[in-house]
Amino acid sequence: MPIDTSVAVGAALPDRTFSWTESDVLLYHLGIGAGSREGDNLSAQALRYTLDDANLQVLPSFGVVVPTFHETNPPALDLPGCDIDLQMVLHGSQEIQVHRPIPTSGSATLKVTITDVWDKGKAAVIVQEGKAFSPDGEHLWTVRSSIFVRNEGGWGGDRGPSTKVELPERTPDAEASYTVTPQQAMLYRLCGDRNPLHADPEFAAGAGFPAPILHGLCSYGIVLREVTDAVLGGDAAKVGGFSARFAGVVFPGDTIKVSAWHEDGRVVISAVIADGERAGTPVLADCVLTPA
Known part of the structure:
Protein backbone atom coordinates (compact mmCIF):
# COMPACT_ATOMS: atom_id res chain seq x y z
CA MET A 1 0.00 0.00 0.00
CA ASN A 151 -6.88 6.76 -5.88
CA GLU A 152 -5.20 6.02 -2.54
CA GLY A 153 -8.21 5.21 -0.34
CA GLY A 154 -10.20 2.06 0.18
CA TRP A 155 -8.13 0.17 2.74
CA GLY A 156 -10.94 0.20 5.35
CA GLY A 157 -9.51 2.91 7.56
CA ASP A 158 -11.34 5.58 9.57
CA ARG A 159 -13.07 8.17 7.36
CA GLY A 160 -12.31 10.93 9.86
CA PRO A 161 -14.54 13.72 11.18
CA SER A 162 -16.95 15.74 9.06
CA THR A 163 -17.25 19.35 10.17
CA LYS A 164 -19.65 21.50 8.20
CA VAL A 165 -20.02 25.26 8.67
CA GLU A 166 -23.60 26.37 8.13
CA LEU A 167 -24.15 29.72 6.43
CA PRO A 168 -26.89 32.01 7.80
CA GLU A 169 -30.11 32.32 5.80
CA ARG A 170 -29.98 36.09 5.76
CA THR A 171 -28.38 38.87 3.77
CA PRO A 172 -24.59 38.88 4.12
CA ASP A 173 -23.06 41.54 6.32
CA ALA A 174 -20.47 42.20 3.62
CA GLU A 175 -19.82 41.17 0.03
CA ALA A 176 -16.88 41.60 -2.31
CA SER A 177 -15.51 40.12 -5.51
CA TYR A 178 -12.13 39.67 -7.15
CA THR A 179 -11.32 38.75 -10.74
CA VAL A 180 -8.30 36.51 -11.08
CA THR A 181 -5.79 37.99 -13.50
CA PRO A 182 -4.38 36.01 -16.46
CA GLN A 183 -0.92 35.94 -14.85
CA GLN A 184 -2.10 35.35 -11.25
CA ALA A 185 -0.87 31.77 -10.99
CA MET A 186 2.45 32.67 -12.63
CA LEU A 187 2.96 35.47 -10.13
CA TYR A 188 1.84 33.45 -7.14
CA ARG A 189 4.19 30.55 -7.99
CA LEU A 190 7.06 32.93 -7.15
CA CYS A 191 5.87 32.60 -3.54
CA GLY A 192 7.45 29.14 -3.33
CA ASP A 193 4.94 26.77 -4.97
CA ARG A 194 6.29 25.64 -8.35
CA ASN A 195 3.83 22.76 -8.76
CA PRO A 196 3.50 22.49 -12.58
CA LEU A 197 -0.25 21.91 -12.17
CA HIS A 198 -0.53 25.70 -11.93
CA ALA A 199 1.66 26.61 -14.90
CA ASP A 200 2.22 23.78 -17.38
CA PRO A 201 -0.75 23.04 -19.68
CA GLU A 202 0.47 19.51 -20.48
CA PHE A 203 0.91 18.63 -16.81
CA ALA A 204 -2.54 20.04 -16.02
CA ALA A 205 -4.07 17.97 -18.82
CA GLY A 206 -2.41 14.86 -17.41
CA ALA A 207 -4.12 15.63 -14.09
CA GLY A 208 -7.52 15.94 -15.82
CA PHE A 209 -7.84 19.72 -16.09
CA PRO A 210 -8.42 21.70 -19.32
CA ALA A 211 -5.84 24.31 -18.29
CA PRO A 212 -3.53 25.12 -15.36
CA ILE A 213 -5.52 25.98 -12.25
CA LEU A 214 -4.93 28.63 -9.63
CA HIS A 215 -3.14 27.51 -6.48
CA GLY A 216 -5.63 26.72 -3.73
CA LEU A 217 -3.55 28.78 -1.33
CA CYS A 218 -3.77 31.73 -3.69
CA SER A 219 -7.57 31.54 -3.55
CA TYR A 220 -7.25 31.14 0.24
CA GLY A 221 -5.19 34.33 0.48
CA ILE A 222 -7.46 36.25 -1.89
CA VAL A 223 -10.55 35.39 0.17
CA LEU A 224 -8.88 36.27 3.47
CA ARG A 225 -7.69 39.60 2.08
CA GLU A 226 -11.13 40.46 0.70
CA VAL A 227 -12.86 39.60 3.98
CA THR A 228 -10.25 41.43 6.06
CA ASP A 229 -10.85 44.53 3.94
CA ALA A 230 -14.63 44.17 3.95
CA VAL A 231 -15.32 43.43 7.64
CA LEU A 232 -12.16 44.35 9.58
CA GLY A 233 -11.32 47.66 7.97
CA GLY A 234 -8.29 46.14 6.29
CA ASP A 235 -6.53 45.60 9.63
CA ALA A 236 -4.68 42.27 9.40
CA ALA A 237 -3.85 42.40 13.13
CA LYS A 238 -7.54 41.80 13.84
CA VAL A 239 -7.34 38.32 12.25
CA GLY A 240 -6.68 35.62 14.82
CA GLY A 241 -7.28 32.62 12.59
CA PHE A 242 -8.56 31.54 9.20
CA SER A 243 -9.66 28.08 8.09
CA ALA A 244 -11.19 26.70 4.91
CA ARG A 245 -11.71 23.56 2.89
CA PHE A 246 -10.78 23.73 -0.80
CA ALA A 247 -14.02 22.87 -2.57
CA GLY A 248 -13.46 23.71 -6.23
CA VAL A 249 -11.00 24.87 -8.83
CA VAL A 250 -10.33 28.42 -10.02
CA PHE A 251 -8.93 29.34 -13.41
CA PRO A 252 -7.35 32.63 -14.47
CA GLY A 253 -10.15 34.97 -15.54
CA ASP A 254 -12.66 33.62 -13.01
CA THR A 255 -14.29 36.07 -10.62
CA ILE A 256 -14.51 34.96 -6.99
CA LYS A 257 -17.54 36.29 -5.10
CA VAL A 258 -17.08 36.51 -1.34
CA SER A 259 -19.93 36.87 1.18
CA ALA A 260 -19.40 37.21 4.93
CA TRP A 261 -21.59 37.03 8.01
CA HIS A 262 -20.82 37.87 11.65
CA GLU A 263 -22.01 34.78 13.53
CA ASP A 264 -21.33 33.64 17.12
CA GLY A 265 -18.19 35.72 17.56
CA ARG A 266 -16.62 34.74 14.27
CA VAL A 267 -17.03 35.50 10.57
CA VAL A 268 -18.40 32.71 8.36
CA ILE A 269 -17.71 33.03 4.67
CA SER A 270 -18.96 31.86 1.28
CA ALA A 271 -16.56 31.97 -1.67
CA VAL A 272 -17.95 30.93 -5.06
CA ILE A 273 -17.40 31.51 -8.77
CA ALA A 274 -19.40 34.63 -9.59
CA ASP A 275 -20.47 34.14 -13.20
CA GLY A 276 -20.23 32.12 -16.39
CA GLU A 277 -21.13 28.45 -16.82
CA ARG A 278 -19.73 27.65 -13.36
CA ALA A 279 -21.53 30.46 -11.53
CA GLY A 280 -22.26 29.54 -7.93
CA THR A 281 -19.81 26.64 -7.76
CA PRO A 282 -17.78 26.76 -4.54
CA VAL A 283 -14.17 27.86 -4.29
CA LEU A 284 -13.81 27.45 -0.53
CA ALA A 285 -16.18 25.74 1.90
CA ASP A 286 -16.45 25.60 5.70
CA CYS A 287 -14.63 28.93 5.66
CA VAL A 288 -14.24 30.80 8.95
CA LEU A 289 -12.30 33.87 10.08
CA THR A 290 -11.71 34.05 13.83
CA PRO A 291 -11.04 37.59 15.10
CA ALA A 292 -7.97 38.19 17.26
Missing part, protein backbone atom coordinates in the same frame (compact mmCIF):
# COMPACT_ATOMS: atom_id res chain seq x y z
CA PRO A 2 1.48 3.39 -1.01
CA ILE A 3 0.43 4.90 2.35
CA ASP A 4 1.53 3.00 5.43
CA THR A 5 -0.51 4.55 8.24
CA SER A 6 1.51 2.75 10.91
CA VAL A 7 4.54 4.75 9.78
CA ALA A 8 2.86 7.99 8.74
CA VAL A 9 0.59 8.84 11.69
CA GLY A 10 2.57 10.57 14.40
CA ALA A 11 5.69 10.94 12.27
CA ALA A 12 7.63 14.15 12.67
CA LEU A 13 9.01 15.84 9.57
CA PRO A 14 12.46 17.45 9.66
CA ASP A 15 12.43 20.88 11.31
CA ARG A 16 12.50 23.72 8.80
CA THR A 17 14.24 26.99 9.70
CA PHE A 18 13.50 29.93 7.44
CA SER A 19 13.69 33.72 7.21
CA TRP A 20 11.70 36.39 5.44
CA THR A 21 12.01 40.06 4.56
CA GLU A 22 9.67 42.91 3.75
CA SER A 23 10.20 42.15 0.06
CA ASP A 24 8.77 38.65 0.57
CA VAL A 25 5.72 40.12 2.30
CA LEU A 26 5.16 42.56 -0.56
CA LEU A 27 5.49 39.84 -3.19
CA TYR A 28 3.05 37.59 -1.35
CA HIS A 29 0.46 40.35 -1.06
CA LEU A 30 0.83 41.17 -4.76
CA GLY A 31 0.47 37.46 -5.54
CA ILE A 32 -2.94 37.36 -3.84
CA GLY A 33 -4.16 40.45 -5.66
CA ALA A 34 -3.40 43.29 -3.27
CA GLY A 35 -3.08 46.65 -4.98
CA SER A 36 -4.81 45.48 -8.16
CA ARG A 37 -7.88 47.71 -8.06
CA GLU A 38 -8.05 51.15 -9.61
CA GLY A 39 -7.03 53.70 -7.01
CA ASP A 40 -5.21 51.21 -4.77
CA ASN A 41 -1.94 53.01 -5.48
CA LEU A 42 -3.41 56.03 -3.63
CA SER A 43 -5.40 54.21 -0.94
CA ALA A 44 -3.89 54.22 2.56
CA GLN A 45 -5.73 50.97 3.35
CA ALA A 46 -4.51 49.20 0.22
CA LEU A 47 -0.95 50.47 0.66
CA ARG A 48 -0.73 48.70 4.02
CA TYR A 49 -0.21 45.54 1.94
CA THR A 50 2.02 46.90 -0.82
CA LEU A 51 4.26 49.72 0.48
CA ASP A 52 7.28 48.99 2.65
CA ASP A 53 6.90 51.84 5.10
CA ALA A 54 6.05 51.95 8.81
CA ASN A 55 2.42 50.97 8.06
CA LEU A 56 3.23 47.69 6.29
CA GLN A 57 1.29 44.76 7.79
CA VAL A 58 1.34 41.01 7.20
CA LEU A 59 -1.80 39.08 6.30
CA PRO A 60 -1.79 35.94 8.50
CA SER A 61 -2.05 33.60 5.52
CA PHE A 62 1.56 34.54 4.76
CA GLY A 63 2.50 32.26 7.66
CA VAL A 64 1.25 29.27 5.65
CA VAL A 65 3.61 29.86 2.72
CA VAL A 66 6.68 31.53 4.21
CA PRO A 67 8.50 28.32 5.26
CA THR A 68 8.89 27.35 1.59
CA PHE A 69 8.81 30.85 0.12
CA HIS A 70 12.27 30.72 -1.46
CA GLU A 71 12.03 27.23 -2.91
CA THR A 72 12.22 26.90 -6.68
CA ASN A 73 11.64 23.17 -7.16
CA PRO A 74 8.18 21.55 -7.30
CA PRO A 75 7.08 20.16 -3.92
CA ALA A 76 8.51 16.70 -3.34
CA LEU A 77 5.87 15.47 -0.86
CA ASP A 78 8.48 13.37 0.89
CA LEU A 79 6.30 12.23 3.79
CA PRO A 80 7.15 9.24 6.02
CA GLY A 81 5.15 6.17 4.98
CA CYS A 82 3.62 7.94 1.96
CA ASP A 83 4.61 6.96 -1.59
CA ILE A 84 2.25 9.11 -3.65
CA ASP A 85 2.05 10.65 -7.13
CA LEU A 86 2.11 14.46 -7.21
CA GLN A 87 -0.40 14.49 -10.09
CA MET A 88 -2.95 12.79 -7.83
CA VAL A 89 -2.61 15.35 -5.02
CA LEU A 90 -4.90 18.29 -4.27
CA HIS A 91 -4.82 20.59 -1.28
CA GLY A 92 -7.77 19.58 0.90
CA SER A 93 -7.95 22.17 3.70
CA GLN A 94 -5.90 24.82 5.40
CA GLU A 95 -5.98 26.59 8.75
CA ILE A 96 -3.72 29.09 10.45
CA GLN A 97 -3.88 30.52 13.95
CA VAL A 98 -1.58 33.43 14.76
CA HIS A 99 -0.57 33.99 18.37
CA ARG A 100 0.64 37.51 17.63
CA PRO A 101 0.83 39.63 14.45
CA ILE A 102 3.46 38.25 12.09
CA PRO A 103 6.39 40.69 11.84
CA THR A 104 7.32 42.13 8.45
CA SER A 105 10.73 40.44 8.63
CA GLY A 106 12.22 37.76 10.82
CA SER A 107 13.10 34.11 11.13
CA ALA A 108 11.47 31.04 12.65
CA THR A 109 11.58 27.27 12.85
CA LEU A 110 8.59 25.15 11.85
CA LYS A 111 8.01 21.80 13.55
CA VAL A 112 5.56 19.57 11.63
CA THR A 113 3.86 16.30 12.53
CA ILE A 114 1.53 14.06 10.51
CA THR A 115 -1.44 13.83 12.85
CA ASP A 116 -3.89 11.66 10.87
CA VAL A 117 -4.49 9.72 7.66
CA TRP A 118 -8.16 9.29 6.73
CA ASP A 119 -9.67 6.78 4.29
CA LYS A 120 -12.28 8.50 2.11
CA GLY A 121 -12.88 5.49 -0.12
CA LYS A 122 -11.65 6.77 -3.48
CA ALA A 123 -8.96 8.91 -1.86
CA ALA A 124 -6.80 9.31 1.22
CA VAL A 125 -6.52 12.49 3.28
CA ILE A 126 -3.22 13.22 5.02
CA VAL A 127 -3.40 15.76 7.88
CA GLN A 128 -0.40 17.73 9.13
CA GLU A 129 0.11 20.24 11.94
CA GLY A 130 3.00 22.67 12.16
CA LYS A 131 4.08 25.07 14.89
CA ALA A 132 6.34 28.03 14.13
CA PHE A 133 8.70 29.31 16.83
CA SER A 134 10.91 32.38 16.90
CA PRO A 135 14.65 31.96 17.60
CA ASP A 136 13.98 32.76 21.28
CA GLY A 137 11.27 30.07 21.50
CA GLU A 138 8.14 32.21 21.20
CA HIS A 139 5.22 30.33 19.57
CA LEU A 140 4.34 32.57 16.62
CA TRP A 141 1.66 30.62 14.75
CA THR A 142 0.14 27.19 14.18
CA VAL A 143 -0.82 25.75 10.80
CA ARG A 144 -2.98 22.72 10.07
CA SER A 145 -3.50 21.34 6.59
CA SER A 146 -4.71 18.31 4.71
CA ILE A 147 -3.93 16.97 1.27
CA PHE A 148 -6.37 14.91 -0.78
CA VAL A 149 -4.66 12.01 -2.59
CA ARG A 150 -6.82 10.53 -5.34
Whole structure:
Protein backbone atom coordinates (compact mmCIF):
# COMPACT_ATOMS: atom_id res chain seq x y z
CA MET A 1 0.00 0.00 0.00
CA PRO A 2 1.48 3.39 -1.01
CA ILE A 3 0.43 4.90 2.35
CA ASP A 4 1.53 3.00 5.43
CA THR A 5 -0.51 4.55 8.24
CA SER A 6 1.51 2.75 10.91
CA VAL A 7 4.54 4.75 9.78
CA ALA A 8 2.86 7.99 8.74
CA VAL A 9 0.59 8.84 11.69
CA GLY A 10 2.57 10.57 14.40
CA ALA A 11 5.69 10.94 12.27
CA ALA A 12 7.63 14.15 12.67
CA LEU A 13 9.01 15.84 9.57
CA PRO A 14 12.46 17.45 9.66
CA ASP A 15 12.43 20.88 11.31
CA ARG A 16 12.50 23.72 8.80
CA THR A 17 14.24 26.99 9.70
CA PHE A 18 13.50 29.93 7.44
CA SER A 19 13.69 33.72 7.21
CA TRP A 20 11.70 36.39 5.44
CA THR A 21 12.01 40.06 4.56
CA GLU A 22 9.67 42.91 3.75
CA SER A 23 10.20 42.15 0.06
CA ASP A 24 8.77 38.65 0.57
CA VAL A 25 5.72 40.12 2.30
CA LEU A 26 5.16 42.56 -0.56
CA LEU A 27 5.49 39.84 -3.19
CA TYR A 28 3.05 37.59 -1.35
CA HIS A 29 0.46 40.35 -1.06
CA LEU A 30 0.83 41.17 -4.76
CA GLY A 31 0.47 37.46 -5.54
CA ILE A 32 -2.94 37.36 -3.84
CA GLY A 33 -4.16 40.45 -5.66
CA ALA A 34 -3.40 43.29 -3.27
CA GLY A 35 -3.08 46.65 -4.98
CA SER A 36 -4.81 45.48 -8.16
CA ARG A 37 -7.88 47.71 -8.06
CA GLU A 38 -8.05 51.15 -9.61
CA GLY A 39 -7.03 53.70 -7.01
CA ASP A 40 -5.21 51.21 -4.77
CA ASN A 41 -1.94 53.01 -5.48
CA LEU A 42 -3.41 56.03 -3.63
CA SER A 43 -5.40 54.21 -0.94
CA ALA A 44 -3.89 54.22 2.56
CA GLN A 45 -5.73 50.97 3.35
CA ALA A 46 -4.51 49.20 0.22
CA LEU A 47 -0.95 50.47 0.66
CA ARG A 48 -0.73 48.70 4.02
CA TYR A 49 -0.21 45.54 1.94
CA THR A 50 2.02 46.90 -0.82
CA LEU A 51 4.26 49.72 0.48
CA ASP A 52 7.28 48.99 2.65
CA ASP A 53 6.90 51.84 5.10
CA ALA A 54 6.05 51.95 8.81
CA ASN A 55 2.42 50.97 8.06
CA LEU A 56 3.23 47.69 6.29
CA GLN A 57 1.29 44.76 7.79
CA VAL A 58 1.34 41.01 7.20
CA LEU A 59 -1.80 39.08 6.30
CA PRO A 60 -1.79 35.94 8.50
CA SER A 61 -2.05 33.60 5.52
CA PHE A 62 1.56 34.54 4.76
CA GLY A 63 2.50 32.26 7.66
CA VAL A 64 1.25 29.27 5.65
CA VAL A 65 3.61 29.86 2.72
CA VAL A 66 6.68 31.53 4.21
CA PRO A 67 8.50 28.32 5.26
CA THR A 68 8.89 27.35 1.59
CA PHE A 69 8.81 30.85 0.12
CA HIS A 70 12.27 30.72 -1.46
CA GLU A 71 12.03 27.23 -2.91
CA THR A 72 12.22 26.90 -6.68
CA ASN A 73 11.64 23.17 -7.16
CA PRO A 74 8.18 21.55 -7.30
CA PRO A 75 7.08 20.16 -3.92
CA ALA A 76 8.51 16.70 -3.34
CA LEU A 77 5.87 15.47 -0.86
CA ASP A 78 8.48 13.37 0.89
CA LEU A 79 6.30 12.23 3.79
CA PRO A 80 7.15 9.24 6.02
CA GLY A 81 5.15 6.17 4.98
CA CYS A 82 3.62 7.94 1.96
CA ASP A 83 4.61 6.96 -1.59
CA ILE A 84 2.25 9.11 -3.65
CA ASP A 85 2.05 10.65 -7.13
CA LEU A 86 2.11 14.46 -7.21
CA GLN A 87 -0.40 14.49 -10.09
CA MET A 88 -2.95 12.79 -7.83
CA VAL A 89 -2.61 15.35 -5.02
CA LEU A 90 -4.90 18.29 -4.27
CA HIS A 91 -4.82 20.59 -1.28
CA GLY A 92 -7.77 19.58 0.90
CA SER A 93 -7.95 22.17 3.70
CA GLN A 94 -5.90 24.82 5.40
CA GLU A 95 -5.98 26.59 8.75
CA ILE A 96 -3.72 29.09 10.45
CA GLN A 97 -3.88 30.52 13.95
CA VAL A 98 -1.58 33.43 14.76
CA HIS A 99 -0.57 33.99 18.37
CA ARG A 100 0.64 37.51 17.63
CA PRO A 101 0.83 39.63 14.45
CA ILE A 102 3.46 38.25 12.09
CA PRO A 103 6.39 40.69 11.84
CA THR A 104 7.32 42.13 8.45
CA SER A 105 10.73 40.44 8.63
CA GLY A 106 12.22 37.76 10.82
CA SER A 107 13.10 34.11 11.13
CA ALA A 108 11.47 31.04 12.65
CA THR A 109 11.58 27.27 12.85
CA LEU A 110 8.59 25.15 11.85
CA LYS A 111 8.01 21.80 13.55
CA VAL A 112 5.56 19.57 11.63
CA THR A 113 3.86 16.30 12.53
CA ILE A 114 1.53 14.06 10.51
CA THR A 115 -1.44 13.83 12.85
CA ASP A 116 -3.89 11.66 10.87
CA VAL A 117 -4.49 9.72 7.66
CA TRP A 118 -8.16 9.29 6.73
CA ASP A 119 -9.67 6.78 4.29
CA LYS A 120 -12.28 8.50 2.11
CA GLY A 121 -12.88 5.49 -0.12
CA LYS A 122 -11.65 6.77 -3.48
CA ALA A 123 -8.96 8.91 -1.86
CA ALA A 124 -6.80 9.31 1.22
CA VAL A 125 -6.52 12.49 3.28
CA ILE A 126 -3.22 13.22 5.02
CA VAL A 127 -3.40 15.76 7.88
CA GLN A 128 -0.40 17.73 9.13
CA GLU A 129 0.11 20.24 11.94
CA GLY A 130 3.00 22.67 12.16
CA LYS A 131 4.08 25.07 14.89
CA ALA A 132 6.34 28.03 14.13
CA PHE A 133 8.70 29.31 16.83
CA SER A 134 10.91 32.38 16.90
CA PRO A 135 14.65 31.96 17.60
CA ASP A 136 13.98 32.76 21.28
CA GLY A 137 11.27 30.07 21.50
CA GLU A 138 8.14 32.21 21.20
CA HIS A 139 5.22 30.33 19.57
CA LEU A 140 4.34 32.57 16.62
CA TRP A 141 1.66 30.62 14.75
CA THR A 142 0.14 27.19 14.18
CA VAL A 143 -0.82 25.75 10.80
CA ARG A 144 -2.98 22.72 10.07
CA SER A 145 -3.50 21.34 6.59
CA SER A 146 -4.71 18.31 4.71
CA ILE A 147 -3.93 16.97 1.27
CA PHE A 148 -6.37 14.91 -0.78
CA VAL A 149 -4.66 12.01 -2.59
CA ARG A 150 -6.82 10.53 -5.34
CA ASN A 151 -6.88 6.76 -5.88
CA GLU A 152 -5.20 6.02 -2.54
CA GLY A 153 -8.21 5.21 -0.34
CA GLY A 154 -10.20 2.06 0.18
CA TRP A 155 -8.13 0.17 2.74
CA GLY A 156 -10.94 0.20 5.35
CA GLY A 157 -9.51 2.91 7.56
CA ASP A 158 -11.34 5.58 9.57
CA ARG A 159 -13.07 8.17 7.36
CA GLY A 160 -12.31 10.93 9.86
CA PRO A 161 -14.54 13.72 11.18
CA SER A 162 -16.95 15.74 9.06
CA THR A 163 -17.25 19.35 10.17
CA LYS A 164 -19.65 21.50 8.20
CA VAL A 165 -20.02 25.26 8.67
CA GLU A 166 -23.60 26.37 8.13
CA LEU A 167 -24.15 29.72 6.43
CA PRO A 168 -26.89 32.01 7.80
CA GLU A 169 -30.11 32.32 5.80
CA ARG A 170 -29.98 36.09 5.76
CA THR A 171 -28.38 38.87 3.77
CA PRO A 172 -24.59 38.88 4.12
CA ASP A 173 -23.06 41.54 6.32
CA ALA A 174 -20.47 42.20 3.62
CA GLU A 175 -19.82 41.17 0.03
CA ALA A 176 -16.88 41.60 -2.31
CA SER A 177 -15.51 40.12 -5.51
CA TYR A 178 -12.13 39.67 -7.15
CA THR A 179 -11.32 38.75 -10.74
CA VAL A 180 -8.30 36.51 -11.08
CA THR A 181 -5.79 37.99 -13.50
CA PRO A 182 -4.38 36.01 -16.46
CA GLN A 183 -0.92 35.94 -14.85
CA GLN A 184 -2.10 35.35 -11.25
CA ALA A 185 -0.87 31.77 -10.99
CA MET A 186 2.45 32.67 -12.63
CA LEU A 187 2.96 35.47 -10.13
CA TYR A 188 1.84 33.45 -7.14
CA ARG A 189 4.19 30.55 -7.99
CA LEU A 190 7.06 32.93 -7.15
CA CYS A 191 5.87 32.60 -3.54
CA GLY A 192 7.45 29.14 -3.33
CA ASP A 193 4.94 26.77 -4.97
CA ARG A 194 6.29 25.64 -8.35
CA ASN A 195 3.83 22.76 -8.76
CA PRO A 196 3.50 22.49 -12.58
CA LEU A 197 -0.25 21.91 -12.17
CA HIS A 198 -0.53 25.70 -11.93
CA ALA A 199 1.66 26.61 -14.90
CA ASP A 200 2.22 23.78 -17.38
CA PRO A 201 -0.75 23.04 -19.68
CA GLU A 202 0.47 19.51 -20.48
CA PHE A 203 0.91 18.63 -16.81
CA ALA A 204 -2.54 20.04 -16.02
CA ALA A 205 -4.07 17.97 -18.82
CA GLY A 206 -2.41 14.86 -17.41
CA ALA A 207 -4.12 15.63 -14.09
CA GLY A 208 -7.52 15.94 -15.82
CA PHE A 209 -7.84 19.72 -16.09
CA PRO A 210 -8.42 21.70 -19.32
CA ALA A 211 -5.84 24.31 -18.29
CA PRO A 212 -3.53 25.12 -15.36
CA ILE A 213 -5.52 25.98 -12.25
CA LEU A 214 -4.93 28.63 -9.63
CA HIS A 215 -3.14 27.51 -6.48
CA GLY A 216 -5.63 26.72 -3.73
CA LEU A 217 -3.55 28.78 -1.33
CA CYS A 218 -3.77 31.73 -3.69
CA SER A 219 -7.57 31.54 -3.55
CA TYR A 220 -7.25 31.14 0.24
CA GLY A 221 -5.19 34.33 0.48
CA ILE A 222 -7.46 36.25 -1.89
CA VAL A 223 -10.55 35.39 0.17
CA LEU A 224 -8.88 36.27 3.47
CA ARG A 225 -7.69 39.60 2.08
CA GLU A 226 -11.13 40.46 0.70
CA VAL A 227 -12.86 39.60 3.98
CA THR A 228 -10.25 41.43 6.06
CA ASP A 229 -10.85 44.53 3.94
CA ALA A 230 -14.63 44.17 3.95
CA VAL A 231 -15.32 43.43 7.64
CA LEU A 232 -12.16 44.35 9.58
CA GLY A 233 -11.32 47.66 7.97
CA GLY A 234 -8.29 46.14 6.29
CA ASP A 235 -6.53 45.60 9.63
CA ALA A 236 -4.68 42.27 9.40
CA ALA A 237 -3.85 42.40 13.13
CA LYS A 238 -7.54 41.80 13.84
CA VAL A 239 -7.34 38.32 12.25
CA GLY A 240 -6.68 35.62 14.82
CA GLY A 241 -7.28 32.62 12.59
CA PHE A 242 -8.56 31.54 9.20
CA SER A 243 -9.66 28.08 8.09
CA ALA A 244 -11.19 26.70 4.91
CA ARG A 245 -11.71 23.56 2.89
CA PHE A 246 -10.78 23.73 -0.80
CA ALA A 247 -14.02 22.87 -2.57
CA GLY A 248 -13.46 23.71 -6.23
CA VAL A 249 -11.00 24.87 -8.83
CA VAL A 250 -10.33 28.42 -10.02
CA PHE A 251 -8.93 29.34 -13.41
CA PRO A 252 -7.35 32.63 -14.47
CA GLY A 253 -10.15 34.97 -15.54
CA ASP A 254 -12.66 33.62 -13.01
CA THR A 255 -14.29 36.07 -10.62
CA ILE A 256 -14.51 34.96 -6.99
CA LYS A 257 -17.54 36.29 -5.10
CA VAL A 258 -17.08 36.51 -1.34
CA SER A 259 -19.93 36.87 1.18
CA ALA A 260 -19.40 37.21 4.93
CA TRP A 261 -21.59 37.03 8.01
CA HIS A 262 -20.82 37.87 11.65
CA GLU A 263 -22.01 34.78 13.53
CA ASP A 264 -21.33 33.64 17.12
CA GLY A 265 -18.19 35.72 17.56
CA ARG A 266 -16.62 34.74 14.27
CA VAL A 267 -17.03 35.50 10.57
CA VAL A 268 -18.40 32.71 8.36
CA ILE A 269 -17.71 33.03 4.67
CA SER A 270 -18.96 31.86 1.28
CA ALA A 271 -16.56 31.97 -1.67
CA VAL A 272 -17.95 30.93 -5.06
CA ILE A 273 -17.40 31.51 -8.77
CA ALA A 274 -19.40 34.63 -9.59
CA ASP A 275 -20.47 34.14 -13.20
CA GLY A 276 -20.23 32.12 -16.39
CA GLU A 277 -21.13 28.45 -16.82
CA ARG A 278 -19.73 27.65 -13.36
CA ALA A 279 -21.53 30.46 -11.53
CA GLY A 280 -22.26 29.54 -7.93
CA THR A 281 -19.81 26.64 -7.76
CA PRO A 282 -17.78 26.76 -4.54
CA VAL A 283 -14.17 27.86 -4.29
CA LEU A 284 -13.81 27.45 -0.53
CA ALA A 285 -16.18 25.74 1.90
CA ASP A 286 -16.45 25.60 5.70
CA CYS A 287 -14.63 28.93 5.66
CA VAL A 288 -14.24 30.80 8.95
CA LEU A 289 -12.30 33.87 10.08
CA THR A 290 -11.71 34.05 13.83
CA PRO A 291 -11.04 37.59 15.10
CA ALA A 292 -7.97 38.19 17.26
